[in-house]
Amino acid sequence: MATAHSQTLRISSLSSSSSLSLPSKLPLSSAFSVSFRSSRRASRPLVVFVSAGLDAKPTVLVAEKLGEAGLKLLKEFANVDCSYNLSPEELCTKISLCDALIVRSGTKVTREVFESSAGRLKVVGRAGVGIDNVDLAAATEHGCLVVNAPTANTVAAAEHGIALLAAMARNVAQADASVKAGKWQRNKYVGVSLVGKTLAVMGFGKVGSEVARRAKGLGMNVIAHDPYAPADRARAIGVELVGFGEAIATADFISLHMPLTPATNKMLNDETFAKMKKGVRIVNVARGGVIDEDALVRALDSGIVAQAALDVFTVEPPPKDSKLIMHEQVTATPHLGASTMEAQEGVAIEIAEAVVGALKGELASTAVNAPMVPSEVLTELQPYVDLAEKLGRLAVQLVAGGSGVKTVKVTYASARAPDDLDTRVLRAMITKGLIEPISSVFVNLVNADFTAKQRGIRITEERIILDGSPESPVEFVQVQIANVESRFASAISDSGEIKVEGRVKDGIPHLTKVGSFDVDVSLEGSIILCRQVDQPGMIGKVGSVLGQENVNVSFMSVGRIAPRKQAVMAIGVDEQPSKETLKKIGEIPAVEEFVFLKL
Numbered sequence: 001m002a003t004a005h006s007q008t009l010r011i012s013s014l015s016s017s018s019s020l021s022l023p024s025k026l027p028l029s030s031a032f033s034v035s036f037r038s039s040r041r042a043s044r045p046l047v048v049f050v051s052a053g054l055d056a057k058p059t060v061l062v063a064e065k066l067g068e069a070g071l072k073l074l075k076e077f078a079n080v081d082c083s084y085n086l087s088p089e090e091l092c093t094k095i096s097l098c099d100a101l102i103v104r105s106g107t108k109v110t111r112e113v114f115e116s117s118a119g120r121l122k123v124v125g126r127a128g129v130g131i132d133n134v135d136l137a138a139a140t141e142h143g144c145l146v147v148n149a150p151t152a153n154t155v156a157a158a159e160h161g162i163a164l165l166a167a168m169a170r171n172v173a174q175a176d177a178s179v180k181a182g183k184w185q186r187n188k189y190v191g192v193s194l195v196g197k198t199l200a201v202m203g204f205g206k207v208g209s210e211v212a213r214r215a216k217g218l219g220m221n222v223i224a225h226d227p228y229a230p231a232d233r234a235r236a237i238g239v240e241l242v243g244f245g246e247a248i249a250t251a252d253f254i255s256l257h258m259p260l261t262p263a264t265n266k267m268l269n270d271e272t273f274a275k276m277k278k279g280v281r282i283v284n285v286a287r288g289g290v291i292d293e294d295a296l297v298r299a300l301d302s303g304i305v306a307q308a309a310l311d312v313f314t315v316e317p318p319p320k321d322s323k324l325i326m327h328e329q330v331t332a333t334p335h336l337g338a339s340t341m342e343a344q345e346g347v348a349i350e351i352a353e354a355v356v357g358a359l360k361g362e363l364a365s366t367a368v369n370a371p372m373v374p375s376e377v378l379t380e381l382q383p384y385v386d387l388a389e390k391l392g393r394l395a396v397q398l399v400a401g402g403s404g405v406k407t408v409k410v411t412y413a414s415a416r417a418p419d420d421l422d423t424r425v426l427r428a429m430i431t432k433g434l435i436e437p438i439s440s441v442f443v444n445l446v447n448a449d450f451t452a453k454q455r456g457i458r459i460t461e462e463r464i465i466l467d468g469s470p471e472s473p474v475e476f477v478q479v480q481i482a483n484v485e486s487r488f489a490s491a492i493s494d495s496g497e498i499k500v501e502g503r504v505k506d507g508i509p510h511l512t513k514v515g516s517f518d519v520d521v522s523l524e525g526s527i528i529l530c531r532q533v534d535q536p537g538m539i540g541k542v543g544s545v546l547g548q549e550n551v552n553v554s555f556m557s558v559g560r561i562a563p564r565k566q567a568v569m570a571i572g573v574d575e576q577p578s579k580e581t582l583k584k585i586g587e588i589p590a591v592e593e594f595v596f597l598k599l
């Protein structure tokens, strides 16, 4: 293998005029401007979700009632259209004029909504926890970020769960209706006590654990079932985590607090009701779909379930003649779990901040369909993110037309321990760099993996663990594209792949290797790569051709195998040289091949 040396020259400014057609047919510009700009800019968004031409205020459609404080925040940044009770058709019509949509649980954000938005919709904010009313797969495919407000209504939901538990046990709703009907039925509405009874909390997350804490205060014996909850968190509040079978078989009361997922759909059904203690009482403030409602009616009729208190239903609002709602042993509320003044103000602020942040290009910490990376990690990774995207852009432009990119290997060399380096953002940005120059697809952190998969590009990642101080997160990043031909033969490494490697120096991304040649050019503006026979005067010759067209050279570097043998010259240019100028470079006798690459 050739040992490549490199010499770096900083050249202030050279220029000229002339031309040549580009050796490849690759479209070099992308439909959207790129989110990561020159690392010399003072403050840059990490991810731009709004299309580039959007200099005017973005438009946010608020499709369900939102607290005033949240609306105020939104209005400071965006045009806010509050249109409630839209039909699905009206929503699809409006959405093409909106950059963000805010909903609660009452609006179905379907695939049709994303399709109708024609790419403009960049953020869906769910003012609450459950995102089962948003088609997440469709959102991801359309590069639309989904954020929720996961914490502000936790206490409200837990309090409602406890309210339903107590109201059910003491027949509060039924007795109230009876008194209002002019009756005085003291013997009919004898209840059951909570103290000393076993409550099974199904789903020991935010709401479930708050319900458990409160139920302990009421003197209940609380057990919980949650396959993903840490046992020590449960133990800390005196709750034992048990298996599903044990939970439903031993409980006097069951309270549901898991999300609706394919795994939890109709989790309580004929089979599971049959395994419960006769006379069990059930509370559901999670999602209606976790119970098979017809099976619950049967279980109530047979007495397996003595009572149910339900805030949520498979279809909301439920049909007026619903046997379940009309059942005497059922207490029902119209999805009120999150509906306290306090929770709604909190949720509105939480979602408004997340949506505004996302529209500004910040990564929301409550993103549902994008990697959640802590902001300090993002800040540290920022120049590497820039590097990653540019290496992807360079690598794909080196591929000869018709080769078809299928296999990409990314290597990160770092002194950090593998679990101390989150490469998801870097991989996404390399994918963005690889795909955007060759398609009209807008790639962001949300849809990068999906888009790569859809295009049949397999991206594998590898780590080189370096000795030494782990001060900087990454020493260098390599992008290799296998099984392709290159427009610039020197970009093919000894092992046969197109290879580009880069580093961050003083906060600025640099290209430091092309194929087997060491170079050093800062990744700003565009780049000309030239292979020539190493000889005196080459830098001057190329520089003066560019100078004649007033093309500003920002950086130049020569990597060579050995003195007077082949060398690769990397030239950073601020402007795009004309075809004539590129042709003149190609005509310099010692130049064997060259390529112009747009960053």
Ligand SMILES: NC(=O)c1ccc[n+]([C@@H]2O[C@H](COP(=O)([O-])OP(=O)(O)OC[C@H]3O[C@@H](n4cnc5c(N)ncnc54)[C@H](O)[C@@H]3O)[C@@H](O)[C@H]2O)c1
Residues within 6 Å of the ligand: 129, 130, 131, 150, 153, 154, 157, 202, 203, 204, 205, 206, 207, 208, 225, 226, 227, 228, 229, 257, 258, 259, 260, 263, 264, 285, 286, 287, 311, 312, 335, 336, 337, 338, 339
């Ligand atoms: N009625 C309302 O107005 C209202 C208000 C807030 C939340 N909710 C609903 O309550 C539920 C819980 O909300 P949260 O904020 O506590 O969410 P969370 O994500 O904090 O907790 C959900 C818990 O369910 C667990 N889980 C997942 N699959 C499970 C399974 N198969 N079996 C048992 N546990 C499982 C998870 O591990 C997690 O700990 C959600 O469905 C949410 O939509 C309803």
Ligand SMILES: O=C(O)[C@H](O)COP(=O)(O)O
Residues within 6 Å of the ligand: 104, 105, 106, 127, 128, 129, 130, 131, 153, 335, 336, 337, 338, 339
């Ligand atoms: O998942 C949630 O946050 C609750 O179900 C609340 O839904 P809502 O915002 O429609 O009240």
